[in-house]
Amino acid sequence: MSYNEDYGRQDSAFTQSYRCYPASFIEKPQLEKGDKIIMPPSALDRLASLHIEYPMLFELRNPSASRVTHCGVLEFVADEGLIYLPYWMMENMLLQEGDIVQVKNASLSKGRFVKLQPHTKDFLDISNPKVVLETTLRSFSCLTTGDTIMVAYNNKKFYIDVVETKPSSAVSIIETDCEVDFAPPLDYKEPEKPSRSTPTKKSRPEVAEEEPAKKVAKFNPFTGPGRRLDGKPSTAADEATVGPSVSTSTLCKENETPSSSNGANKSCGKLVFGSNSDQSSNGKPKGNQTVKNKEPPVKEGEEEEETKFQAFTGKKYSLKN
Known part of the structure; x- marks a missing residue:
């Protein structure tokens, strides 16, 4: 309590x-479960005498550490000359046993x-x-902003920081409806989100350029060694007859008549087994000797002199007696 000389009366x-x-120190462990202190009877x-309103609230100040908090009184x-505080409050105030603390009444x-x-x-x-x-x-x-x-x-102590109070930095919570919000705990860590792997250009090892795909061999009809139907060994002329890469484009060009220098007058697009001796003098094939197929051109001077196999030759028999 202080005395104001200007007005000649005691301040309130x-x-x-x-x-x-x-x-x-006084065997009152229940003090640790609240924010109330024990003061002397004086x-x-x-x-x-000052007609302080109830409930009595006080401001505690540690002048050496510039720490301030607020509390109530239990008893x-x-x-005389001593007060007893909850130990968690002394930790907030950075007070040691026997340190000086200033007590002042407060209206919150x-x-x-x-x-x-x-x-x-x-x-x-x-x-x-x-x-x-x-x-x-x-x-x-x-409650005071900044306190813990x-x-x-359940026989365990949990410490909670007072992050914010409204409408002021210190408020009374006696007989009042107060909204309480929780901030994430200090040791809380948000689960790491799986990082989306961005496609990166991987350096490809230096590889020689791929060789172009090998060309698939086209089907060529009438390839392979030629064989005669009469069993005789084939000649170069016969091989040319059934040789590879035979096409109608090489046999007979468009709008072009086959050459008659060999006296055969072969038609384009037909393949004849045997030499041109199998044909009659008028250029027509004998019997059913011809098979419709491609016919390679016959070069001049390559006609065989040997007697060729002739189909449907020999004696004729009748089924009737």
Whole structure:
């Protein structure tokens, strides 16, 4: 409590410095589940004389570390000149046992929005973290942006950062409807998305240019060695008759009559087995000796002098007696 000389009266603000110690010094472990402190009886007398409104809220300041937080009061049973704080609050304030802390009464607006961020993903693994958080915050009087509160559940301690509070950086959460939002835990890592492999031009090994595909051999009719029907060895003239690459284009050109120099007058497009001795003098084939097929041209001077095989020769027999 301070005295204002200008007005000659006491100010309505409570300000006092105390030495702080953790709640374990007075065997009150329940203090660790909230944000309330224990003050000496003299503080209650001064607060009552100033007509401080309830619930009583205070600002705690560590002048050596420039750290500020807010809290409520549970009891006035501490020794004079001392206060007892939850240990997690001393950690936030960077206070050691016996350090000096300034206590000042504060009036905070009711909170409308709070954003919290757990330190580990284990808090989200609780069966119902919302209910656990609501139950824990019932032991709190106010929240300050930048603080780290402790939530005890199932013999395990969970630390949660107060990321944001509205409408101010410190709000009261006593008898108020406050919207709570969660940020991803500090140790949370988003699953890596499978990267789409972009097609890259792979350097092909230097290979000699592929040789052009080999040309498929075309079918050539009447290839192979010629054989005579009379069993005699074939001559060059016979080989030429059935030799490869026989085509009507070479036998008889369009609009061109076959040469009659050999006296055979062979027709184009017909292949005759045997020599031209199988034909009559008038150029017509004897009997059914001819087979319609391509006929290669016969060169002059290549007629065989040997007697050729003649079909349908010999004696004639009758089936009638």
